[in-house]
Amino acid sequence: MNLNPIMYGELGIIALENCSELGNKVDCHIQKNRLKNLKNDIRDDEAEKKSYLLPIRQIRFSNGEAKIQLTESVRGKDIFIISDIGNYSCTYDMFGFVNHIGPDEHFQDIKRVLSALGGKARRVTVIMPLLYASRQHRRKGRESLDCAIALQELQRLGVNDIITFDVHDPNIQNAIPQISLENLYPxxxxxxxxxxxxxxxxxxxxxxxxxxxxxxxxxxxxxxxxxxxxxxxxxxxxxxxxxxxxxxxxxxxxxxxxxxxxxxxxxxxxxxxxxxxxxxxxxxxxxxxxxxxxxxxxxxxxxxxxxxxxxxxxxxxxxxxxxxxxxxxxxxxxxxxxxxxxxxMSGLIAKVIDNINCDKSISPLLDATEGIKELLAKSNL
The missing domain is CATH 3.40.50.2020 (Rossmann fold)
Incomplete structure (x- = not known):
């Protein structure tokens, strides 16, 4: 069996509560992809895993504070954190009333996961389809620079790559020149x-x-x-x-x-x-x-x-x-x-994770031109 290219590290996906449905779909796609490619470049023990999702506990206290707890070791793993900071359906009880979790709290949970990892992961990639604070990407007068500050926080916490979609202004990646921000389109x-x-x-x-x-x-x-x-x-x-x-x-x-x-x-x-x-x-x-x-x-x-x-x-x-x-x-x-x-979009995200984990280029996934041409040709249009 051809074992090259070898995976960067054992794959681990952490899908936060706000992205559990999408995370499960991505996990299923990766399992199918690896079983399909078993004869080419994926080890039997990895391809036959039931799931790459890592279980975590998201604990919320009655005053609104929270913490993230990992339930298994992540040492040496290639970790992908998936979070939908725009999910307004997540709630918790605080001081006797129901509070909906907003983007600020969702982003804080990403940082909590990074803190819980404790630097033990081999590589950490954050997949944030909707980039946090992306509409506040530049300063006009006396305004905050929320998006730039958030990206720099992720960089300081040890994130190696950030994957996002259709970002409001791709130039925001200039705020984090030492790590990559990949902007994909659907x-x-x-x-x-x-x-x-x-x-x-x-x-x-x-x-x-x-x-x-x-x-x-x-x-x-x-x-x-x-x-x-x-x-x-x-x-x-x-x-x-x-x-x-x-x-x-x-x-x-x-x-x-x-x-x-x-x-x-x-x-x-x-x-x-x-x-x-x-x-x-x-x-x-x-x-x-x-x-x-x-x-x-x-x-x-x-x-x-x-x-x-x-x-x-x-x-x-x-x-x-x-x-x-x-x-x-x-x-x-x-x-x-x-x-x-x-x-x-779960299939595309799964391909991105697969390629990064196997140290393959994701450039073919960034440009949809050839794919659309083939699609139109197959449709005889």
Missing amino acids: TYEIVKTFLKEERDLFIDRTKMLVISPDTGAMDRAIYYSSMLGLDIGLFYKRRDHSLIIKGENPIVQHEYMGRDVENQNILIVDDMIASGESVFDIVLQLKKRKANNIYVATTFSFFTKGIEKFNEFYEKGYIKRVFSTNLTYIPKTIKHAEWFKEVD
């Missing part, structure tokens, strides 16, 4: 799901457009349009910079730039949906211009103001479908909504 998985669900749309590509909801998402829209062979349009957000409401300047109006959208199917692509107000405004603008079916593809969906308006827009025929990943928490009520399609 483009291939989204396109794959989109083609599976809506393949008939591509029979006549002259009837479809990719729309960028703002200038910041233009690079993403250009990539989608070039891969799918579609034209592109742009909505420019005109903001009132004299006001700050809930941490941002309110949008006054969306201005459209691009070719006529009448009778066109529309794919709006963005990195995240927060409240959805921006999407609703753009959809109404497109419908006024007599656009046909409207689809939304996004990496993260928060639905911070609920889904009532999404239900309303679907029932009125304004929005046909929303495609979003499972990289952050999505309630079951939303997953089962007729207008929502979940894009599973």
Whole structure:
């Protein structure tokens, strides 16, 4: 049997409570991948392991303080910590009332795991699909630099690599020049799901457009349009910079730039949906211009103001479908909504972990271009 390349260290995955479902899926993928590659480069004893997940205890005290306890040795292991800092479903009792765990506490739990490891692991990788404080990535005046400070904390605690997805500003990696921050995109998985669900749309590509909801998402829209062979349009957000409401300047109006959208199917692509107000405004603008079916593809969906308006827009025929990943928490009520399609990212994360653990390059996983071309070729598009 060919034992090369040899694994960097025995694999151990720590999936925090906020990411247990995704962690279990990733673990299953790795088990299948290693059994499939058994004849090539993985040792029998490793390939036949039932699970690579390491059990931990997350203990929360009644005053809100907490601690993490490892239940088995991690000495010499290649540890991967998976955490969804955007999961708002995790709760605990504090002073007699139910408290929902926020991003700050989730990030603190990552640091608690690193502290519990005590430097005994051979290498530590943090997989944070939604990068903590990524929207506070640069300073404007007297503001905090939350994301940079958080990354530097992870570096000081012994993290070797950080894996994240569709980060708000990739330049934030300059805050930690001594360790790597790999930024992945879910483009291939989204396109794959989109083609599976809506393949008939591509029979006549002259009837479809990719729309960028703002200038910041233009690079993403250009990539989608070039891969799918579609034209592109742009909505420019005109903001009132004299006001700050809930941490941002309110949008006054969306201005459209691009070719006529009448009778066109529309794919709006963005990195995240927060409240959805921006999407609703753009959809109404497109419908006024007599656009046909409207689809939304996004990496993260928060639905911070609920889904009532999404239900309303679907029932009125304004929005046909929303495609979003499972990289952050999505309630079951939303997953089962007729207008929502979940894009599973566990397979990609499993490949990343597998490659890093076996000291293989993850460069092929960073660029989805070839994969999308093959996908379109197989679909005869």
